[in-house]
Amino acid sequence: MTRDRRIALWGLSVPLGLLVLWQVLALTQSTPLFPGPVKVGVAIWSNAPVILSELGITLLRAAAGFALACVTMIPLGIFLGRVRILGVILSPLMDMLATLPPPAIIPLVMLFAGTGDWAKIVIITYAAAVPLVMNSYEASLSIHPMLSRVARSLNLSRIETMRLIDWPSSLPMIVTGARLAIASSLLVSVTSEMLLSTNGIGTYLQRSQETFRVDAGLAGIAFISLAGLIVNAGMARLERRWLFWHYRDKTGD
Amino acid sequence: MNAALQFAERFRVPLCLLLVFGIWQAVHLAGVVPEKFFPSMPEIVGAFWRMLSDGTVITAWVTTFLRALIGLIAAASLGIALAILSDLSPVLSRGIRYVSDILQPIPPAAFVPMAVFMLGLGTKLYAFVIILVTVWPPYLNGVTALQAVSPVQVNTGRMFGLSRSQILWQVRLPAALPEIFTGIRYAATISLIAVIVSEMLAGRDGIGFMIYKKVYAMRSSDVFALMFLVACSGVLLNGLVALLRRALTGWHMRMMERPE
Amino acid sequence: MSSFTRRVLGGLTAAAVLGSAFGASAQETPVRIAYILADSMLPALYAQDEGYFTEAGLAADLIAVQSGPATVAAVVSGEADVGYAAPIPPINGRLNGVPVKMFLQLGQEVAPDKTYVWIVASRASGITDMAGTEGKKIGFNANGGLCELMWRDHLTAAGLSIDDVQPVVLPFPEQEAALQQGNIDATCTVNPFYASMTSNAELGAVMLATGTLVDLSQPLMSDAFFASDGWLAANGETAVKLAQVMDRARKELLADRATLEATAVKYMELTPEAAKSFNLPIVNDSMTMTADDVQRILDAMIKTGMTTGPLNGAEFVAEVEY
Structure with missing residues (x-):
């Protein structure tokens, strides 16, 4: 210790x-355009209330987009894993979508979803979708054949198999995907606000740039990083609690 | 069924493109969005062909792709170096982990406007942005993989009288390579995005700059054609990484008897 | 060798040539210009093409960036010697301790017919005049730009303020789609986007105002070259040469409609039809800038609450005689 x-x-x-x-x-x-950590510290102190309220808006959007992606994309990934041929055809699509930079996507999304909250949530969902689909797809492919045999010998129904065997055994991989998805929803929520801005921390950063307040902008970035740290730590904690059996197996062998 | 699966496996990229084109065209025909902003697939293909035949797109693409490739190689080497450093000293390991925890959640798009002030618009900016976002996946995977090398392998090495550094270079690093490559594959995608975003923000050349120019000229078919090109470049870059991975860690895949 | 391979090789060679070009130019004075792609920059691009910079002993490197603040950043970080933007980014920069001064004005507006920025509403929004924008979603391309000043000035004239509307920051190219899809009700735009909006029958664009300020009885500067105080002090001669090259290119483009259109097609990638309605935003023959030119903008910024006064225009200008 x-x-x-x-x-x-x-x-x-x-x-x-x-x-x-x-x-x-x-x-x-x-130049004032290259502030040191001391100046940024001062800026953090004086801008904290504004930054926190803007950050709150951003995090809410990121959470909404992530939740939407979880609900739709994990089942989709598992489905693609089960219907092999669709999965094989669509896997390059996932690579393609993953490479499109958000600034290029955003104008396209705006055509369909407008400039409000909804547009940003759609973009965040899109960003979170790729790792979620990929990982749940891979997970459902790599379920050990032994487990299916166990299910059959226990006379489990199809639903029971999926609930008791498929779901828990693909969970660790899906959780890894979820971790990546959380990271990318945070990233993209900020980016989308910078490009379609009304409010949120992305807009705050944009405004700092436009008024040459680099210290204030870096203060905002510091809070984004802090938020990321907290979310990641929380996620790691949940992972340990829910997947303790998985880690126990790993360390025990 | 099996034959169909094999067919799908072999032609998955064209099949996939065909599907995307089909859906795109269907949306276009449904008229959800005014045609002016959502051109039809033939128009996009035509626009691409025009740019291809006047040569502009090739020069730009080569520039962008080389940048992404160089950035990826630099970032992957740096990531692996950091992972090895972390392996040598627990204090350094903890320290680098702190830095990565702090820097990783920051979106490149947030950093670029500030970095432009601090680093200007040249190579420094590209290098900084690309490395900042691409270095983490190879590093994180490298650290985990180096630690997870089975004690049996390490002990075997020791039995053969290998020194600590020999064990690192000859036993543990090769054993960790497959997992490191998973990180590099993820980094490949990000490096392409980072290059294009930087080119859009401060550019003289490259696909990002070209997209930016076409957007301002309201040439929407050209813009979408370039976006499809970017998407395909991602697949290509991934393919290159996969090739290298097969060359370097083929033994691992044969051992695991899992194609891919 | 297939034609594709040949093209790829061609591209590679071109990239190599581009790369080596950076190392060249020994006897010419280097001048790196960071610019946003806008109309009054066209003479510089044309001059580069025609070799006028080289003739004047300058090795110009033109770097396109995405926003006015980025041009200031490029100049201050030393990546560029000269910046080209609307006057507000360098003004804002100087107000925040960034030592830059403007030294040439490249474009102006004047009432009644030489105005180059518009506020437009969609038919669907039902807005017919500036007063009608109250409570509506309005677009402009960036905070702290000429469009923000335009909105503020015209709203003030209509008895409103920026707090009475819902601003949405949206890049110019996305505004037309946003208007048509009903995501914004009115927006501030420039050409070629304005021309595109007015020819879009479904959109039914209603022009609410034109010209950055309500009062344009005197020419108002719309674009400028600026540089850091240090560069201006040490490179007076280069600034003069730059002005001479620009002057030559401007005169040629103003005199020759066909070349102007061809240049617009080449650099702004306009379609030849769109280029027919293209004009250089030039009112004054001379590019020399005075303290008064900046003072009018400063006064408008103070009056509409974009900044607080009092401010002295002379501090923002370095006069260059050419």
Whole structure:
């Protein structure tokens, strides 16, 4: 325990060292467009209320888009895994969609979904969809044949098989997909607000750029990163709780 | 059934394109969106052909694709280097992990406007953006994979009298490669996106700049043609990574007896 | 060798040539210009094509960027020597401690017929005049740009303020679709988008206002070259040469309609039909800029609440005689 703590503390020297390096670089530049961590710290302090309220709007949208993607895309992925031929044909499509940059997609989405909340949620859903479909597809392909035989010998019905065998055994992989999907919904929610802006942290960043407040913009970025950290930590926690059996197997072998 | 599956497997890219084109055309014909903003598939193909025959698209594509490729190689090497560094020292490992936890959630699109102020519009900007977003998947997978190398393999190496660094280079790194490649594959997609976004924001050339110009000229068929090209480039880049993976870690796939 | 391979090889060679071109140009003075793709920049692109920069001993490198603030960033970070944008980004930059000054004005507007920016509503929105925009969704291309100033000034004249409408920031190319789909009710636009909107029968565009400011009895600067204080102090001669090259190109393009249209087709990728209605936004023959030119914009910004005064126009200008 103490050794862990010591490592954790010493490890802090890496990000701290980078901060110092950044500060030194900033001091050699005379322009306000290259603020150092001290200035950004001040900006964080003075802009926190605005940033937090904008960030709240963004996170709500990201959550809505992610939830929508989960509800529609996980079943789709499993379905594609079961109907092999569709899955095979559609797998390059997933690669293609994954490569389209959001700034190129957004004008297209706007044609169908407008510029309001709905448009942004659709874009977030799209971004979250790719890892979710891919992983649930892969998961349903790689279910161990042994498990199906177990199901048959236990005389489980089709529904029971899916609920008791397919679902839990593909869960770990789906959760990995969900993790990637959460990351990309956060990323894309900010991007979409920067391009179709009315409110949210993306708009805040855009406005900071347009008024040359780089320190305020970096303060906003710091909060995005913090939000990402918290969400990821929470996710890791849930994963440990729900998938303890999976990890137990892994560490026990 | 099996023959059909094999057929689908072999021709999945053209089949898939055909499907996408079909759906696109159906949406176009349904007239949900005014034709002016949603051109028909023949128009898009025609636009692509025009750009192909005047040569503009090829120059731009080569530029963009090379940038993405170079960026990917640099980021993958850096990611693996970071993973190895992390493996050498627990303190460094923790430290790099802190930095990656902090930087990873930041969208490139958020960073670019600020980075433009700090780094300008040149190579520095491209390098920074691409590496910032592409380095994490190979790094994270590398760390996990290096740790997960089975003790049996490591002990075997030790029995043969290999030193610590020999074990790293000859036993653990090769064993970790397949998983690292999964990370690189993910990074390939992101690097292409990052290059195009940077080209859109500050460009002289490349597909991103071309899209930007076409958008401002209201040439929607050209824009969509370029978007399809980007999508296909993603598949191509993934294919290149898969080839390299097969060359380097073919033994692993044969062992696992899983095609792909 | 298939024609495809040949094209790919051609592309590769072109890329290699492009790459080596960066290292060239020894005796010419380098001048890197970061610009947004807009009408009054066309003479510079034309001059580059015709080799006028080289003739004047300048090695020009033209870098397109996406927004006015990005041109300021390019100049301040040292990636570019000169920036081209609407006057508001360099003004905003200077207000926030970024040391840049404008030194040439490339475009102007004047009432009644030389105006190059419009506020347009869709027929479906039912808006017929500026007062009708109250409570509606209005579009403009960026915060802190000429379009924001235009909205603010015209709203003020109609007895409203920017708080009485719902602003949506939307790039120019997406506005027409957004208007037609009912996502916004009215928007501020420029050519070629304005021409496209007015020819779109389904949209039924209603023009509510034209010209950045309500009062355009005097010419109002719409685009400018700017540079950092340091560059201007050290490169006075280069600035003069740049002005001379621009002057030459502007005169030629203004005198020759066919070349102007061809240049617009080439660089703005306009269709030849769209190019027929294309005009350079030039009112004053001279590009020299005075403190008064900037003061009018500053006063309008202060009056409409875009910034707080008092501000002195002279601080934003470096006069260049050519």
